[in-house]
Amino acid sequence: MSFQRTYASRNRTSLPSSPPSSLSSSPVACQKRKRPLEESLENLTAPAAKQPKNFLEKPKLKAKQTAKPKSKAKTFTQLHFCIDQTILRTCPLCALSYTKGAQDDESLHKAHCARVQKGMEWGREEEKEKTKAGVVEVASGIKLKDGKKGRIICFKADANCKIGSKLSILLDTINITLSSPPLSPSILHVSKAYLFLVPSITSPSREKIIGCVIAQRISTAMAIATPAEVAACAPSSDAESTPISTALVDTRSGIFCHPAALPTPLGIPRLFVSSAHRRQGVASKLLSAAAETFVYGCKLDPRQGQVAFSQPTGDGSAVMHRWGGGGVRIYEE
Numbered sequence: 001m002s003f004q005r006t007y008a009s010r011n012r013t014s015l016p017s018s019p020p021s022s023l024s025s026s027p028v029a030c031q032k033r034k035r036p037l038e039e040s041l042e043n044l045t046a047p048a049a050k051q052p053k054n055f056l057e058k059p060k061l062k063a064k065q066t067a068k069p070k071s072k073a074k075t076f077t078q079l080h081f082c083i084d085q086t087i088l089r090t091c092p093l094c095a096l097s098y099t100k101g102a103q104d105d106e107s108l109h110k111a112h113c114a115r116v117q118k119g120m121e122w123g124r125e126e127e128k129e130k131t132k133a134g135v136v137e138v139a140s141g142i143k144l145k146d147g148k149k150g151r152i153i154c155f156k157a158d159a160n161c162k163i164g165s166k167l168s169i170l171l172d173t174i175n176i177t178l179s180s181p182p183l184s185p186s187i188l189h190v191s192k193a194y195l196f197l198v199p200s201i202t203s204p205s206r207e208k209i210i211g212c213v214i215a216q217r218i219s220t221a222m223a224i225a226t227p228a229e230v231a232a233c234a235p236s237s238d239a240e241s242t243p244i245s246t247a248l249v250d251t252r253s254g255i256f257c258h259p260a261a262l263p264t265p266l267g268i269p270r271l272f273v274s275s276a277h278r279r280q281g282v283a284s285k286l287l288s289a290a291a292e293t294f295v296y297g298c299k300l301d302p303r304q305g306q307v308a309f310s311q312p313t314g315d316g317s318a319v320m321h322r323w324g325g326g327g328v329r330i331y332e333e
């Protein structure tokens, strides 16, 4: 058997019950408060569900047997009040868990949910600082499937000032959505952020950031094995056929790779499009812009194995295959 699990020890972090520190005034307090609550809910639901049966059956039996109650013996039933049960909510739109009724939690959720669905704003303040942050427009007048037109800008992912803080909030939102850890300063230092902007409906002087790709300089990545190569590696395969050395990466999307580290210049550690703008081609346009402009004067071709993704999600895999025509590789962040 030649399968080997390479990413298993580096699973994405589990979804926090509250956003990370930059989004919350007291995140630790929130998490500490919520974890025991979830556990206590689990403990409470089982006995509570069983009780109504006994409770309802007993009077029925009594009514059949006797017209008048002869015995004075009473049975007592323990009742449980699950007053906390309705407080913890998991939003179906952004998957964030928060405490209903807690003002801080509710407002953090509202802001996060709006960013996931509609994106963040790119306004006058950001435009003023664009030269300082080295913002470059890499494509304009890009037509999406719904007819909207937008542009793509690019800047260093470790930019300071207002644009840097805006990117940090965007990355926090993306990390919560993907249940991923934050990108380290050393990764950000060798990365560029590509943002897809469309005109804001409410204000003509503002734009909305509806998509983001982080493009990272990497050195090596692994080639994805074809279904035929994976099948040839299966234990039931013909004993006479030559075994292919294949490693299993990312158990979530079940992608098999050849373990050889191949020289690869571009890695995509984060890819996100706000939910109201998906399936319009935003991710594909951002990826093409990154591949064409990441290395100055040299267009990279995903079909030639010059681009790699790190741990793609199910949706990420779909884009990766469609956009890269099967040539995209996999790397470890």
Ligand SMILES: CC(C)(COP(=O)(O)OP(=O)(O)OC[C@H]1O[C@@H](n2cnc3c(N)ncnc32)[C@H](O)[C@@H]1OP(=O)(O)O)[C@@H](O)C(=O)NCCC(=O)NCCS
Pocket (backbone or CB within 6 Å): 177, 178, 270, 271, 272, 273, 274, 277, 278, 279, 280, 281, 282, 283, 284, 285, 309, 310, 311, 312, 313, 314, 315, 316, 317, 318, 319, 320, 322, 323
């Ligand atoms: C994955 C994601 C970035 C895709 O963005 P997008 O702008 O909708 O992608 P595109 O419109 O460019 O999709 C291009 C093609 O990829 C495939 N694809 C994209 N999303 C898909 C999905 N959810 N299911 C099936 N195929 C999908 C389709 O073939 C699509 O072409 P089509 O719409 O003509 O059928 C977006 O769904 C997202 O942000 N998801 C949450 C975060 C995430 O999972 N990120 C990926 C990390 S690796």
Ligand SMILES: [Zn+2]
Pocket (backbone or CB within 6 Å): 091, 092, 093, 094, 095, 096, 109, 112, 113
């Ligand atoms: Zn939400």
